Amino acid sequence: MIKLNHLDYYRLPWNLTDNSISWLEPTSKCNLYCEGCYRLNEKDGHKSLEQVKEELDIFQKFRKSDGVSIAGGDPLTHPDVIEIVREVKRRGIKPIINTNGLALTKELLIELKKAGVFGFTFHIDSKQGRPQWKDKNELELNELRQKYADMLAEVGGISCAFNSTVYEDTMQYIPGMVKWAQENIDRVHVMVFILYRAVNNKEFDYFVGPQKIDMGSLVYNEDPPSRADIKAEEIVEILRKEDPNFDPCAYLNGSEKPDSFKWLLTGRLGNKKKIYGYVGKKGIEAVQTFYHLLNDTYLAYAPPKDTRKGRLMLLMGLFDKKIRKTFFNYFKNPLNIFRRLYYQSIMIIQPVDILKDGKMNMCDGCPDITVWNGELVWSCRMEEQVAFGRNVQTLPKNRIMN
Numbered sequence: 039m040i041k042l043n044h045l046d047y048y049r050l051p052w053n054l055t056d057n058s059i060s061w062l063e064p065t066s067k068c069n070l071y072c073e074g075c076y077r078l079n080e081k082d083g084h085k086s087l088e089q090v091k092e093e094l095d096i097f098q099k100f101r102k103s104d105g106v107s108i109a110g111g112d113p114l115t116h117p118d119v120i121e122i123v124r125e126v127k128r129r130g131i132k133p134i135i136n137t138n139g140l141a142l143t144k145e146l147l148i149e150l151k152k153a154g155v156f157g158f159t160f161h162i163d164s165k166q167g168r169p170q171w172k173d174k175n176e177l178e179l180n181e182l183r184q185k186y187a188d189m190l191a192e193v194g195g196i197s198c199a200f201n202s203t204v205y206e207d208t209m210q211y212i213p214g215m216v217k218w219a220q221e222n223i224d225r226v227h228v229m230v231f232i233l234y235r236a237v238n239n240k241e242f243d244y245f246v247g248p249q250k251i252d253m254g255s256l257v258y259n260e261d262p263p264s265r266a267d268i269k270a271e272e273i274v275e276i277l278r279k280e281d282p283n284f285d286p287c288a289y290l291n292g293s294e295k296p297d298s299f300k301w302l303l304t305g306r307l308g309n310k311k312k313i314y315g316y317v318g319k320k321g322i323e324a325v326q327t328f329y330h331l332l333n334d335t336y337l338a339y340a341p342p343k344d345t346r347k348g349r350l351m352l353l354m355g356l357f358d359k360k361i362r363k364t365f366f367n368y369f370k371n372p373l374n375i376f377r378r379l380y381y382q383s384i385m386i387i388q389p390v391d392i393l394k395d396g397k398m399n400m401c402d403g404c405p406d407i408t409v410w411n412g413e414l415v416w417s418c419r420m421e422e423q424v425a426f427g428r429n430v431q432t433l434p435k436n437r438i439m440n
């Protein structure tokens with residue numbers, strides 16, 4: 039596996055109190071069952087509008103966020119989803135809906151846009167048991183991704199992202215999905231790959247205080263059907279086989295392991311036919327810094343009208359080597375001055391890793407933090423709060439007992 043040096047990239051400035059995004063869960067109810075899901079699907083899992091407002095108050099008491107991911111469960115199953123979007127927008131925060139898309143109709147999309155929705159992240163992958171899409175692989179699912187990308191483009195002005203959980207047997211399809219995203223670079227703004235994780239009962243014991251516990255009640259306790267230790271660098275290696283220039287620009291490190299990549303961001307510039315190059319660490323630093331100077335928050339999702347301004351971004355070639363290279367590559371053909379250049383993000387997320395000594399390596403500056411009992415907690419481990427009232431600790435099975 040290739041080894042990337044984290045110091046070659048920009049450390050995203052996100053932290054506990056000042057972050058690009060926060061994670062609101064108005065419901066735990068869902069209309070699908072995804073293999074890699076972290077949340078128990080509860081039939082009566084809707085929170086009231088009052089509860090949702092209280093959670094937003096807690097976010098705003100503890101931290102600045104440019105956007106709020108309205109997630110779940112599936113938020114479109116919530117009867118008050120339009121009101122929730124309106125409330126987030128009213129507070130000056132970008133509402134981003136994280137959904138499997140199943141309940142989305144054009145009519146609902148128009149209503150959500152009127153209420154102020156800023157963007158959608160559609161979770162689509164082959165392990166969701168989707169009716170009519172059973173036994174389809176990730177590439178065949180591009181047809182479904184296309185349907186949602188086109189629906190959003192038709193309504194206009196809404197940011198469009200797709201995420202997929204990545205398993206050992208689906209890693210091979212990532213280049214095809216990234217290629218599809220390029221062919222739709224005018225309407226798909228972000229692709230996210232979330233590397234599958236599950237409880238590891240073979241190597242570790244789990245404790246709440248001194249009490250050893252059974253993790254059986256947790257939804258992410260499963261004997262992993264495949265590897266649960268895929269690393270972000272492996273995905274970069276796969277993508278470099280297709281495009282040797284593929285290179286990230288920014289990252290979030292692990293809370294316990296500074297050189298691990300928990301969020302790894304790549305920014306690329308191109309059009310439907312060609313990727314001309316990548317954004318470097320200085321370019322992304324300039325974007326985050328200037329956005330913060332102007333808005334007092336770090337940028338979460340760029341408005342679609344700005345992702346079309348790739349030519350303007352080329353000016354950052356003055357101080358960003360990779361963008362400079364992109365600039366010369368682009369203007370090899372002078373006629374390109376009349377053509378549009380788009381920006382697109384590719385994010386790889388590597389959730390909790392348990393290190394050999396049992397330490398849990400989390401995303402340092404967790405963007406997906408949520409609220410539980412008035413406190414901010416990691417959304418990927420909220421089931422531990424629900425089952426045990428706190429996060430569990432881990433120890434390796436082969437530890438030496440005193």
Ligand code: SF4
Nearest residue numbers: 389401404406417418
């Ligand atoms: S720590 Fe967990 S909840 Fe937070 S960003 Fe990482 S995977 Fe998401």
